Amino acid sequence: LVDGILPRRIAGEPVLLYRQKNGTPAAMFDRCPHRFAPLSRGCIVGDYIRCGYHGLTFDAKGGCIANPLGEGYIPETASVRAFPTEEKFGLVWIWRGDHEKAEPKNIPDLSAFVPGPTAEFKTAYIHVRADYRLAIDNLMDLSHSVFLHAETLAPVTPGLRDAVVRVSRNGERIKATIEMKNIDIGDGERRDQQLDTEWFAPGVVALTFAQVPHGELLGNEAIHALHIITPETERSSHYLFGSTVDGREGMTRDPFVDEDEPMLAACQERMGEEDFWSLRPVILPNDAAAIQVRRQLEKMIRNEQASQSLVASARLLNVINQRSIE
Ligand code: FES
Ligand SMILES: [Fe+2]
Numbered sequence: 529l530v531d532g533i534l535p536r537r538i539a540g541e542p543v544l545l546y547r548q549k550n551g552t553p554a555a556m557f558d559r560c561p562h563r564f565a566p567l568s569r570g571c572i573v574g575d576y577i578r579c580g581y582h583g584l585t586f587d588a589k590g591g592c593i594a595n596p597l598g599e600g601y602i603p604e605t606a607s608v609r610a611f612p613t614e615e616k617f618g619l620v621w622i623w624r625g626d627h628e629k630a631e632p633k634n635i636p637d638l639s640a641f642v643p644g645p646t647a648e649f650k651t652a653y654i655h656v657r658a659d660y661r662l663a664i665d666n667l668m669d670l671s672h673s674v675f676l677h678a679e680t681l682a683p684v685t686p687g688l689r690d691a692v693v694r695v696s697r698n699g700e701r702i703k704a705t706i707e708m709k710n711i712d713i714g715d716g717e718r719r720d721q722q723l724d725t726e727w728f729a730p731g732v733v734a735l736t737f738a739q740v741p742h743g744e745l746l747g748n749e750a751i752h753a754l755h756i757i758t759p760e761t762e763r764s765s766h767y768l769f770g771s772t773v774d775g776r777e778g779m780t781r782d783p784f785v786d787e788d789e790p791m792l793a794a795c796q797e798r799m800g801e802e803d804f805w806s807l808r809p810v811i812l813p814n815d816a817a818a819i820q821v822r823r824q825l826e827k828m829i830r831n832e833q834a835s836q837s838l839v840a841s842a843r844l845l846n847v848i849n850q851r852s853i854e
Pocket of ligand 2: 666672673676677784
């Protein structure tokens with residue numbers, strides 16, 4: 529998020545993001561409450577967003593602070609929904625739920641992958657024509673590399689074909705570990721390699737690749753890359769590659785753009801409107817981490833919906849109580 533207004537559809541909703549004068553990011557629903565113009569077609573005026581159609585101006589909290597026309601009348605209903613944001617690990621995090629439930633503590637701790645909370649974070653953006661869960665599956669089951677990346681990534685990890693995936697959990701985090709020992713990558717030297725993909729709910733996957741001469745201890749020479757996936761619609765997502773090392777953000781991007789993304793889009797196309805489970809997918813041993821992630825996501829979504837219906841029924845009760853008091 530640099531200068532200017534960034535429009536992004538997030539989970540079906542048009543959202544705009546921008547920075548206020550002091551650099552603090554702000555996010556709001558990208559639709560003017562007057563004639564429903566996308567506010568992202570307007571402009572930033574100081575800390576505010578001015579609609580490009582008739583000029584209504586909104587502050588970062590979504591309140592209308594100016595009507596530049598006529599006598600400047602501002603109806604009470606002139607406001608847009610703003611979303612709490614937090615900048616951490618070089619990323620802007622946005623909370624689209626109830627304001628009072630926004631909890632920056634729930635931002636996944638990516639400190640192990642980012643040198644400092646303010647470190648500059650290099651990212652590369654890709655639009656993916658598939659549901660975000662297909663993109664996560666893709667990362668949590670790297671065995672696909674053997675076939676999908678046969679010419680590009682697979683030669684670097686020839687041990688992948690016979691490797692067994694180990695799944696471990698740390699709270700809500702789920703990690704797939706692939707150890708490949710005593711591997712000949714074609715230069716005459718034997719190496720030990722390890723590939724870890726760790727999922728942080730809901731859409732961050734940290735990939736770590738480590739390689740040492742055979743028999744040595746795998747240590748700090750690991751390469752980290754973050755994959756940050758945000759749902760755009762039910763069948764498309766935003767995909768950010770991140771790295772704090774210059775140039776690394778593009779490291780796995782090219783095979784992803786040329787090989788993964790078209791495959792994900794094709795899978796999505798074949799799935800059509802169907803739900804993943806209703807298609808009765810074949811489950812393979814290499815899938816274990818991906819399936820656990822899906823199960824965990826479903827659990828979290830169920831819990832959130834349950835608490836929402838609790839809130840809804842509490843509100844309803846409130847209304848009913850008030851009525852009966854009246
Ligand atoms: S549509 Fe935004 S001010 Fe009219
Ligand atoms: Fe891939």
